[in-house]
Amino acid sequence: MDPIRNPYAPGAGSPPPELAGRDALREQVRVCVERLRHGRPAKSVLMIGLRGVGKTVLLDQMRRDAEAAGIQTIRMEAPEHRSLPALLAPQLRLALLRLSRVDSAKDLAIRGLRALAGFAGKLKVAYRDIEVGLDYEPEPGLADNGDLESDLSALLEQAGQAARSAGTVLAIFIDELQYVPEPQMAALISALHRCAQLQVPVAMIGAGLPQLRGRMGEAKSYAERLFDFPALGPLAQADARDALVKPAHSEGADIEPQAVDTIIAQTEGYPYFLQEWGKHAWDMAPASPITAADVTNASREAVAALDENFFGVRFDRLTPSEKKYLRAMAELGPGPHRSGDIAEQLGRPVQSLGPTRANLIAKGMIWSPTHGDTAFTVPLFDRYMKRIMPGQAWKHDEA
Incomplete structure (x- = not known):
């Protein structure tokens, strides 16, 4: 099998050759933005799921879908140590500049750029990482109170009015949304709520870990009424099969049903793992069709690749x-x-482990499905931990 023609694409946010099992969510987002374009109310969509379920890939595909339909989009990823205003400001500037080239929206877009100048100027004292080019002088009294919640509401309202005049929608795509600090999250929710009340066509399409829904509810109690929170999980059996078989067929190769079943069993249907196993099975197979024996032989390489990259980069950040x-x-x-x-298991009082648990939640390694429960945010991480810390010696190591 020619490795150059290997169709599988394991990687952080790398588009898979076959985006299987996600059509319903793509349609949900399409309906959301089209309702807003037609002046009808719609809930923004925030996808939640574990690592490796394809949230980033799907978010980027949804953005491409929206842009193909003439929607104005901006895209950002919320890192752990950067403010939301610093992320939003340069992206909103680009959107407003694009809208200013539309005759019907020019004046409102320019007013939006004036609002952005006031927004950045006043908030730079509190959020020193804001760096954005200013194209117009600020308009006194417009988004320049120095209060993030009121200023962001005014800014998004102006941007949304410009989008409406251009016959489009401003769709804000944000990945890793769980990392936005709670006061900034509250301001963003409030701004989107105000846009909804004014029927201004602004939508947020976001993605984050499962704790996102609870964090947004804590930031603003009405958040669950403002957003839909579809959950992404592993692919259903038929969709997982398509994700493996269709890419092979596109390259004139085949994969035996038993080989497919073996990969699905090993990966539990998680999209990222399917791509990893598919890649190594292709490279291991001497010729088409890929057999169950090829998959078995490839599993060691697939596990090693996951341990070094997908799992290892997270493990290395831990104390x-x-x-x-x-x-x-x-x-x-x-x-x-x-x-x-x-x-x-640790021989410690529960209360003494509270800071460690909180740090792991903040790092996105675990989450709490219900009060008092703890779960991994990374699928199959329990297996990795047993491989990297085998036996029982860990119980006696000093932490």
Whole structure:
């Protein structure tokens, strides 16, 4: 099998050759933005799911879908140590500049750029990482109070009015939304709520880890009425099969049904893992069709690649005490697990582990499905922890 023609694409946000099982969500977002374009109310869409379920890939495809339909989009990823205003300001500037080239929206877009100048100028004191080019002088009294919640509402309202005049929608695509600090999240929710009240066509299409829904509810109690939170999980059997078989067929190759079943069993249908196993099975197979024996031979390479990249980069960010906490979770299985059971594995009082647990949640490694429960945000991470910290010596290591 020619490795140059290998169709599988494991990678952070790399588009798979076959985006299987996500058509319903793409349609949900399409309907959302088209309703807004027609002046009808619609809930913004925030996808939640574990690592490796394809949130970033789907978010980018939804953006391409929207742009193909003439929607004005901006795209950003919320890192752990950068403010929301710093992310939004340069992207909103680009959107407003594009809208200013539309005759029907020119005046409103220019007013939006004046609002942006006031927004950046006043908030730069509180958010020093804001860096944005200013094309017009600020308009006194427009988005320049120095209060993020009111200023962001005014700014998005102006941008939305310009989009409406251009016969389009401003669609804000944000990845890793769970990393936005709560006060900034509250301001964003409030601004989107105000746009909805004024029937201004602004939508947010976001993606984040499962804790996102709870964090947004804590930021603003009405958030669950403002957004839809579709959950992304592993692919159904038929969709997982398509994700493996169709790319091989596109290159004139085949993969035996038993080989497909073996990969699905190994990966539990998670899209990223399907791509990893597919890639290594293709490279291992001497010729078409890819057999179950090829998949078995490729599994060692697939696991090693995951350990070095997908799992390893997350493990390397952890402190010794955090590693030990996750190893105790792994000892109990995939999860979720009660905090008391994890503490028992570690021989520690539950209360003493609170800071470690909080740090792991902040790093996006675990989340709490229900009060007192703890689960991995990374699929199959329990298996990895047992490979990287085998045996029982970890119980006696100093953390």
